[in-house]
Amino acid sequence: MNSGLCLRVLILVALTVPIRAAQPAPVTFTLTVPDGPTSTLSGSSVSLLCEVSPLFNAEPLEVRWYRSSNFHSPALLYKDHKIQEAPVDPQYRGRVSLTGGLERGNVSLRLERVTQEDRGEYICQVTSDQWYEKASVFLTVNVTGSEPVLSVAEGRGGGGQVNVTCSSVGWSPQPKLTWRNKDGTEIRNGQEVLNTSDPQGLVSVSSWLLYAPSYSNWLSCTVSLSEEAKREGRILPHIYTAPTAVPGVSKEAFIVTLVLLVLFLVIGALCSVILCKRRGSMWSSSQKSRNRSETKNLIEGAENTVPKPTEQMVTGKEVNLAGKVIG
Known part of the structure; x- marks a missing residue:
């Protein structure tokens, strides 16, 4: 008796799941996307999240991912139950796909081999026979710059201080530069930081600090976007002081x-x-x-x-x- 009841329940579940998945699209719907920008490292892969709400089977719908000024040449176009070969922006050909789960309302875009040119706004647009909705997803591409170059010059005004300089190039977005002593304590006073951008949008950062040299105290300069994307350089300022000075x-x-x-x-x-x-x-x-x-x-x-x-x-x-x- 119990085994027969369990079998009926399993059959009922197996029948109702496809029916629910095959439910037609509602007359109106909205799209759910992340509140803030989506970040990734240059050269990696990233998913730009987008879902229909309420959740329903989006396989019969048209899904278009495009840049804000390039509607007619999208990064990806899903239509008539398949991804279309044209019209598509050539720079995305072979690098984009849907993450899967259209039957569950997931219309997210997967982008491979991300470059600096891929950063910016992407628009997710979903269209049915009766309704369409669109939402924006912002992609930031983090580029880790060069190793910091440190140098020492004679400090103006005497006082036994030297001018320590730290510089690094090729970052995106703007990085954070931090000075620390040998104990790991951040040095906040007496430093200046300058940021400049090149035509490609990559940021160069430089900073200088007045410091009293010592034979045991080294300085570190760290340039970072996050804990995973950072560069560090160290220097012993006393090595560069003039030993022959009178x-x-x-x-x-x-x-x-x-x-x-x-x-x-x-x-x-x-x-x-x-x-x-x-x-x-x-x-x-x-x-x-x-x-x-x-x-x-x-x-x-x-x-x-x-x-x-x-x-x-x-x-x-x-x-x-x-x-x-x-x-």
Whole structure:
């Protein structure tokens, strides 16, 4: 008895669900869309939500998704129970579809491979034989920009402070820039932030901060759209301070003094080389003169030691050239 009753209930449910799904569209209806904009990252996929209300089978209806100024060339056109190939905006061909669930009143649009050009207003329009309704969905495309570039320059006015700069490009929409110390505490005072946009709508952000350098305290600059889309750079400001700076001496005077010192050393080295060459030349000439004098003296001494050919000594007596003994 109980099994038979359960079977009847199951059959009744199976019969009533298709009947409810196949209910005709009411004379009037509205569309339900998100209150705020829909955000996604560049290169990802996104669903633009749109449902008929009250919920009913929307398969017999016409569903048109288009940009606000492009009604006749929509991103997607569903008509006669199928998605039409034309007319469709070429930039969306192969990238759009309905998420499914038309029989439940879900007419949401699925957009693949989102680009920066896809951002903006989309209009969801649903038309029956007796009624039509439309609603707007706004799409924002988040583009994560470049890694922050940090640099340090000498701070004006002295006081031991340096000017730390952070810049990053290629963001959409406008990002948030945050300075933090090594403890993670946000630095709110003494900073300036500047945002500019290029023709493509991408935002460049830059900021500068006066900071007292330290050998252990680093700074971080974070540029972000959300916790998932952010870039961070860090720097140790003390590395960039001038270690050769002399207290009380201006940077220009120090550079001039350094240049003059180098010039003096170069001139001194050249003078030393020239003096050494001159001394070497004088020593060489003196040595040559001395060698000539010594050679001459040696020759003269040798001539004085050789006996004259007109005189010979024979057993202690003088003999002339004829061999006669004199005396």
